[in-house]
Amino acid sequence: MLFNIFISDLDDGIKCTLMNFADDTKLSGKVDTLEGRATLWEDLDRLEERANKNLMEFNKDKCKVLHLGKYNPGVQHRLGSTQLGSSSVDLGVLVDNKLSMNEQCAAVAKQANRMLGCINKGITIRDIEVIIPLTSALVRPHLEYCVQFWSPLCKKDVDRLERVQRRATNMIKGLGSVPYEEG
Known part of the structure; x- marks a missing residue:
């Protein structure tokens, strides 16, 4: 219960879609435009700042980017100073960039x-x-x-x-x- 109270304001100021699953967080947004990418990057920075302020850490080895869509540019993202790797798995489900199963x-x-x-x-x-x-x-x-x-x-x-x-x-x-x- 204390953990839920602690993270209850995690989405304050976040413009992209933020979903929490127990102790996992998923941030998603459209990055097909420069504005979309900038918004996602700002939200990632906001999450990193909040974690640092509250003496929390993201397990950056587990933080992955899932590139979906035929025209997805596959842009690299970072959390703090760490470049995030790519993944083709979301919640244990294999997905390719065309959403083929x-x-x-x-x-x-x-x-x-x-x-x-x-x-x-x-x-x-x-x-x-x-x-x-x-x-x-x-x-x-x-x-x-x-x-x-x-x-x-x-x-x-x-x-x-x-x-x-x-x-x-x-x-x-x-x-x-x-x-x-x-x-």
């Missing part, structure tokens, strides 16, 4: 398939009562993490994720080799 779908399918491989190697009982809870607890979280944000739109991405689900179904004794129906 192809890499995210591939990464999710790979993680889910790894978990299915562990289940396949480690569990000899293939009953539905065993496999369903394991896939629900170990595989499904990978498939559903932030799905509202990265919701797959391309057919190849949807097919990739459905192959993971079919693989899980095929592991269950009596349900294996279920034909795939277009629907």
Whole structure:
């Protein structure tokens, strides 16, 4: 509670969009014009000044810039005297500069398939009562993490994720080799 009170005025004087997540802060703004860049830089300076005044520190190694948009100039930003690095990940979701989620779908399918491989190697009982809870607890979280944000739109991405689900179904004794129906 004291921490929340301490940071409650963090957005005072900030012109860009500022979002707080527990002990993380996200500053976002449009930088396609010189005015937009200047506003973002002023806000970064304002956050740094406030942190110094209150004897706080930003973990500058964790501070990254996410460049989005086809015409994003990819300008370098700084926090204090530290140049901020770039990232293609926001909250653990892979995004390219065109907002394509192809890499995210591939990464999710790979993680889910790894978990299915562990289940396949480690569990000899293939009953539905065993496999369903394991896939629900170990595989499904990978498939559903932030799905509202990265919701797959391309057919190849949807097919990739459905192959993971079919693989899980095929592991269950009596349900294996279920034909795939277009629907």
